[in-house]
Amino acid sequence: MTTRTAAPAPVSHTPVVDALGRRITSGTLAVGDVLTLAEVEAEFQVSRTVARESARVLEAHGLIASRRRVGLVVLPRSEWDNLDVTVIEWMLDGPYRGETLLELTQLRTAVEPLAARLAALRATNAQRAELVRWADELSTLGGRGQGAGAEYLAADISYHSLLLESSGNTLFAQLTEPIAEVLRGRSMRGLTPSMPRVGTLEAHVRTAQAIFRGDAEAAEHAAREHLVLVAREVEPT
């Protein structure tokens, strides 16, 4: 279950899009399967207009293509907007949750060191101070053996989200939500030990402090140090 942050629209096409989106991302509807507007209308008891608008939204996410005389054709995964938060959410709710978490973790380990470097160069003073605060909080909680608790998870999410935002790169900032979900996923699967692995807490603190004093090289290095551990956890081979 994902925290549904964006549900301000009680519009009737939303449930249709959601249901079909999940059906496709879960594989219930396979590549090449077709469904017609008439079928959608019938199944969801909606008008033609709503069915068409739903199709347009799914099309915008790259899940289907609408072809005349044929219907709505399910596209292969390579066509999907796999980095789209909506699509990611569907994937994380479905049977490919594991693979998706893995891929997101890889993306995270790739991005965070550079985010740390950029944060050291461009973060605001307020951001630098807050990063240090969160790192200290993590250190305190982890040292007390509360690494598996909800409080630690919340602090972890705050720290990493703030790091991405402080990088000043919009694309990195966009990864905040998915990466928060990765941390939640790791936590729920019991991958976060109550007593964090040796070096983790120190790496967080050192990263934050390097950012605080604007030392790009040290920030990148410290961040990578932590993430190497995370990456190896989930690596193939």
Add this chain to the structure above:
Amino acid sequence: MTTRTAAPAPVSHTPVVDALGRRITSGTLAVGDVLTLAEVEAEFQVSRTVARESARVLEAHGLIASRRRVGLVVLPRSEWDNLDVTVIEWMLDGPYRGETLLELTQLRTAVEPLAARLAALRATNAQRAELVRWADELSTLGGRGQGAGAEYLAADISYHSLLLESSGNTLFAQLTEPIAEVLRGRSMRGLTPSMPRVGTLEAHVRTAQAIFRGDAEAAEHAAREHLVLVAREVEPT
């Protein structure tokens, strides 16, 4: 002008979406600006249905929110699907092309080393062989002083695209198109010297060879070596 890869739909809502999308991503329509369906109908001479479908697509990309009694409200950039290929294309065609190229370059330098590592672990034999071929081709062309030519650019794009795809990570593969555009952008701005910087060609070849023999550590290291140079080119400070 971006190579319009996806234009299989001669549907009348496409130009509306495109025009409004560009208007928003370019800043012509600013945050908080509102337009009504009636205005859209009038300006583009389309029916209400088409105007509504266009609004739904823009909404799916996070560019606008549709509110009753108000109209279509332009959302702040933080709400946009900034990693969506469509949105990226619009940005690259607009006045923020420079900033977007910069952010994409940062993403690229973050991702490629890990992509190289994963490719070393998971690429198919055919992919490994082809990577080596492209690296050699780059080496040959670069050695001949044709680093600024179209042929070199094409090989560069092929090499980097294949690298991302060989990683086996769908999210990385999704970055292929935008990153190809980054390379084109660098080339067009004359950032690629006819005689590539010392170390570049060797780094490509070494990366490809490390992937070929499955040496993850060496592949990651060699890729990072090359990208450090690229990154510093565009770094602030």
Add this chain to the structure above:
DNA sequence: GTCGCACAAAAGGTAACACCTTTGCAAGCC
């Protein structure tokens, strides 16, 4: 067997309505 043509299915597009929310404004009450 192949080519061509006609038919029909299904999306694309237009138009006209009724409905429901939101919100701005005005009137009235404290």
Add this chain to the structure above:
DNA sequence: GGCTTGCAAAGGTGTTACCTTTTGTGCGAC
């Protein structure tokens, strides 16, 4: 005078009916 209540207009939401356009398919003729 300021706050509340109520009303009306604006504009998105949902439905229906109807026509157009494209295109896959099957049948028939050569």
